Amino acid sequence: MRHVRTLGATALATAAGLALIGSALTGTAEAAPEGLYSPSALVLTLGQGDAPGTAHIVRAVTLSCAPTPSGTHPSPKAACAELAASGGDLGALTVRSGDRPCTREWAPVTITGDGVWQGRRISWSETYANTCVQRARTASVAALAF
Known part of the structure; x- marks a missing residue:
């Protein structure tokens, strides 16, 4: 039972870390230009x-x-x-x-x-x-x- 709790806590910490990384990457991506030209x-x-x-x-x-x-x-x-x-x-x-x-x-x-x-x-x-x-x-x- 203790092993299951540790895995659950590890998974939760990993998910939280990925969410923070995703937020950071999203912020960077929004600052970058969408493309070299607008569609025509x-x-x-x-x-x-x-x-x-x-x-x-x-x-x-x-x-x-x-x-x-x-x-x-x-x-x-x-x-x-x-x-x-x-x-x-x-x-x-x-x-x-x-x-x-x-x-x-x-x-x-x-x-x-x-x-x-x-x-x-x-x-x-x-x-x-x-x-x-x-x-x-x-x-x-x-x-x-x-």
């Missing part, structure tokens, strides 16, 4: 229709900008450079007037962008009258041709 990754979609919720998605691409530009986006390097210049504001990358002449055909396309830019959640959408207008008024980030 988006999913961009191109859909036929005039609203993000009802548009028929015809193309979706991924874009990751950290640590290096990558993803299924057709031009990840240019898209990441544009996003960096705009501070991750996808709305700032749409040109309100373009030099390219387009028809006045109503065949709406909607582009969406959802994800994280430097650790901050972003969500954006824009609808254009047709693909010609969309191509004339968007930067590389939203260059998602059919």
Whole structure:
């Protein structure tokens, strides 16, 4: 019986010691930086229709900008450079007037962008009258041709 009490006391002391070590390590870990870069990754979609919720998605691409530009986006390097210049504001990358002449055909396309830019959640959408207008008024980030 005495042997059992000694083992119990030893186990209790060991557990207390491990808890103190764990607390010390946790304090050290919280002081260390979480990573070398903040996450920056988006999913961009191109859909036929005039609203993000009802548009028929015809193309979706991924874009990751950290640590290096990558993803299924057709031009990840240019898209990441544009996003960096705009501070991750996808709305700032749409040109309100373009030099390219387009028809006045109503065949709406909607582009969406959802994800994280430097650790901050972003969500954006824009609808254009047709693909010609969309191509004339968007930067590389939203260059998602059919």
